[in-house]
Every structure is written in structure tokens, then in C-alpha cells.
Amino acid sequence: MLGNEHFYNRTIRKIVVAFGTMFDDIQLTRYSKDGSTTFETTKVPLSYGAKEKYLTRIIADPNLTKSIATTVPRMSFDLNGMSYDTSRKQQSTLQNFASNTHTKFNTQYAPIPYNFDFSLSIYVRNTEDGTQILEQILPFFTPDFTVTVDFISEMEQKYDMPIILNSVSPEVDYEGDFMNTRLIIWNLTFTAKAYIWPPVKTGKVILQANTNVYTDTRNLDAQRVNVNFATGYGVYTTGEDIIVDVKGIKGKVIYFSNTSSGILVVGDLNKALSANDKVVGVYSNAAYIISTIDNKPVKAFSIITTPLPATANSNSSAYGFEETFTEWPNTLV
Numbered sequence: 529m530l531g532n533e534h535f536y537n538r539t540i541r542k543i544v545v546a547f548g549t550m551f552d553d554i555q556l557t558r559y560s561k562d563g564s565t566t567f568e569t570t571k572v573p574l575s576y577g578a579k580e581k582y583l584t585r586i587i588a589d590p591n592l593t594k595s596i597a598t599t600v601p602r603m604s605f606d607l608n609g610m611s612y613d614t615s616r617k618q619q620s621t622l623q624n625f626a627s628n629t630h631t632k633f634n635t636q637y638a639p640i641p642y643n644f645d646f647s648l649s650i651y652v653r654n655t656e657d658g659t660q661i662l663e664q665i666l667p668f669f670t671p672d673f674t675v676t677v678d679f680i681s682e683m684e685q686k687y688d689m690p691i692i693l694n695s696v697s698p699e700v701d702y703e704g705d706f707m708n709t710r711l712i713i714w715n716l717t718f719t720a721k722a723y724i725w726p727p728v729k730t731g732k733v734i735l736q737a738n739t740n741v742y743t744d745t746r747n748l749d750a751q752r753v754n755v756n757f758a759t760g761y762g763v764y765t766t767g768e769d770i771i772v773d774v775k776g777i778k779g780k781v782i783y784f785s786n787t788s789s790g791i792l793v794v795g796d797l798n799k800a801l802s803a804n805d806k807v808v809g810v811y812s813n814a815a816y817i818i819s820t821i822d823n824k825p826v827k828a829f830s831i832i833t834t835p836l837p838a839t840a841n842s843n844s845s846a847y848g849f850e851e852t853f854t855e856w857p858n859t860l861v
Contacts, residue, residue, distance in 0.1 A: 535727035539679055540644075543722045544607055546677045546689060547646050548576060554664050556601055556657060572661060573602045600711070601652040601661065608645045613721065616641035626683040634682050635731050639723030646691075650714040658714050662696070665716070669693035682728050692719045735838070740859075741829035750782060751801050752824070755790040755816035760806075762814025769810040770794055777801060781809065790819070827859040 551574055558568035622638040652658040672692040679687055699713040764770070764784040771778055777799045785791040794801065801807070801818060808815045832852040 532727055537680060537725045537728075539722075539724050540607075540610075542677055542679055543644055543689070543720060544576070546675050547644075547691065547718070547720055548574060548605055550673070550675065550691070551603060551605070551648065551665065554603070554661055556660060573599075575602070575604045576606065577604050578606050601650070601657050603648060603650050603661070605646055605648045608647050608717075610642050610644045613641040613643045616721065624683050624685060626685070632730050632732060634728050636680065636683055636728045637726045639679075639725045642722060642724055644720040644722055646718040646720060648716040648718065650716070652712050652714075653710070655712060658698070658712050662714060666693070666696070677722075679723070680725055680728065687723065690721045692721070693717075694719055735834060737833040739831040739833070740827050750793055750795040751779075751797060752791065752793045752822040753801055753807075753818045754820045754822070755792050755807065756819040757788060757790055757816070759819075760814065760816030762809065762812050762816075764792065764809045764814045765812045768812060770807050771810060772801070772805045772807055775799060775805065777805070790816070792816070792818075828855075830854040830859050 554572045554574075556570050556572050557566055559566055618638040618641075620638065624636050624638070626634045650658055650661050652661070669692070671694075672690045674688045674690050676686050677689050679685075694717045695715075697715050699715060700710060763786050764781045766781055766783065768781050769778065770781055777797065779794040779797040779801075781792070782795045783791070783793040792807065794807070801821065803818050803821055805818045806815060807818060830853070832854075833849055834852075836848045836850045
């Protein structure tokens with residue numbers, strides 16, 4: 529969709545599994561009439577599915593004589609719906625990052641908040657079985673209980689998912705005459721405040737950070753030009769005055785390459801230089817005609833930061849960085 533490759537984070541599946549896991553270890557104990565002796569302990573089965581499905585299966589065999597019948601006590605839960613939660617909306621341009629290798633990283637935009645509505649049904653034959661199961665659930669919801677879920681393992685981040693208990697209501701179901709066994713149902717509703725995540729993408733790690741300080745040529749602090757070696761002679765001396773007689777331009781030589789590149793940097797100018805100007809050195813008497821003007825700002829200072837070692841990443845136990853400083857006029861090299 530929208531030009532993205534296929535992705536499936538299994539977010540909704542993990543939310544359903546996390547919800548069901550909270551109730552998959554509830555046990556029911558049978559006591560003697562005086563409550564002093566324990567003679568049976570069983571684990572209450574938990575299944576995923578609609579309440580009506582399990583209610584139909586239970587009622588189909590009220591006396592529990594069929595081997596394939598659904599026995600009680602048991603529990604079932606179901607995802608009833610989901611809705612967008614504007615109160616937890618984050619800025620859409622926020623991104624999470626995680627290390628992949630020392631040259632690549634995983635990136636993912638902020639998740640989208642959704643509320644997931646769940647229902648949990650408890651089926652029992654007698655009242656005390658129902659209240660015993662309830663008392664193993666209700667004390668932990670005040671009114672919410674937080675579950676930590678590893679939603680996106682590639683991003684190396686775990687998220688807390690609050691689950692809120694909204695309501696608890698009993699229901700008694702009688703089928704046939706008063707001689708038949710009754711079925712007691714406890715209905716609990718919950719809201720899980722979770723997220724749905726966009727696709728995980730891979731980017732390249734920045735292995736070098738450059739910090740440069742420039743001198744703006746428009747302020748006449750310095751101007752970089754190229755001279756034509758075929759149109760002149762001599763070697764400019766650093767610091768000497770230069771003139772362009774026909775235009776009354778004056779300045780000082782900051783740097784001269786004295787190579788075929790013909791780079792000349794002049795500062796303290798009273799006017800800007802132009803192509804075809806003839807620049808004469810007052811001390812050296814060197815003279816050349818400007819062929820081109822470099823309109824880019826002159827780099828006065830450079831700092832290059834690189835990780836140490838070069839293969840370091842965010843998961844490394846010990847790593848640092850090294851910095852390389854370059855000052856004028858070596859910044860022209």
C-alpha cells in the first residue's frame with residue numbers, strides 16, 4: 529500500500545496473545561463443606577472465541593455426558609473491536625532507531641495509538657466457582673494492569689500496554705425446567721491501550737560528521753579565484769598587497785597555490801574581484817589574469833568526527849570517536 533513493500537508486524541496478534549496470557553494460569557480448588565480441606569485443584573481452560581460459540585456448545589450437553597462436550601468451569605475471551613485513540617497521538621514525523629550493523633540501522637515511524645476492546649467470559653455451574661475465579665483476577669486491576677510486550681523485536685524496544693477493566697457483570701442461564709443444571713456466566717470487559725506499528729525500514733549509518741566554518745565572500749573578507757598561468761608570471765607572496773589598477777581594487781594575498789590549479793585567495797578587499805581582472809603583487813611583482821571566480825564561501829576551519837573503532841555501533845560495550853582539525857589554508861586541499 530502507498531508504494532511500500534509488504535510488511536506484517538503481527539501487532540494485533542501479539543496484543544491478543546498478551547491479553548490471553550494474563551488468564552491462562554488460573555486454577556480452581558475444591559474444598560470440603562467446612563472449607564478446611566482441599567481435595568481437588570484443576571486449571572481452568574482458556575480459549576479464544578466468541579461467547580455465543582462456547583455457550584452453545586455447553587448448553588448442547590447440559591449433563592456433560594458426551595465425550596466431546598465442552599466442560600465447565602472454563603473461560604473464553606474475544607476481541608470485540610478497536611478504535612483510534614486521539615488522546616495518545618504522537619507527532620507523525622517522530623522516528624525510532626535501532627542498530628542493525630555498524631553501517632546500517634533500522635528506522636520506524638511513531639506507532640499509531642488504538643484501543644482494543646476485549647471481553648472475557650467465565651462459565652461455571654455453581655456460584656462459588658465463579659467467585660473463586662473472579663477473586664484471582666480483580667485484585668490486579670486498579671482499574672488497570674500493565675503488560676510489557678516486545679512488539680517489534682528488530683527495534684530492540686519493549687512497550688508497556690495498560691489493560692483497563694471496564695465492567696464485571698453476572699448472568700444466569702437456565703435451559704428447560706427447574707430440574708436442569710443452571711449455567712452461571714461472568715462477563716468482564718477490558719480496554720487495552722496499544723499501538724499499531726508501520727513498516728521497519730533500513731538506512732545507512734552516518735560514519736563521519738563534518739563541521740565547517742566559512743568566511744562569506746560577499747562580505748569581502750576573502751575571495752577565492754583561479755588565475756590563468758598562461759597569462760602571467762611570478763609567485764605571489766603570502767601577506768603582500770595586491771592591486772588591480774584599472775578598477776582601484778586593493779587587498780592582501782592570503783593563499784596562492786603556485787601550481788597549475790592557479791588558486792588565489794585574497795582578503796581585506798575594498799571591492800570584489802571579477803573575471804579578466806589583472807592582479808599584480810606589490811612586493812613580488814607577480815601578475816596574473818583571473819580566469820574564474822569561486823562564488824562558494826571560503827572554508828576557514830574544519831572538524832571531522834569519526835567513530836573509533838570504525839566498526840563500532842550502538843551495541844558496542846566500549847567505543848569512542850576521533851576528531852581531525854583542519855585550519856586555513858589547508859582547508860583548500
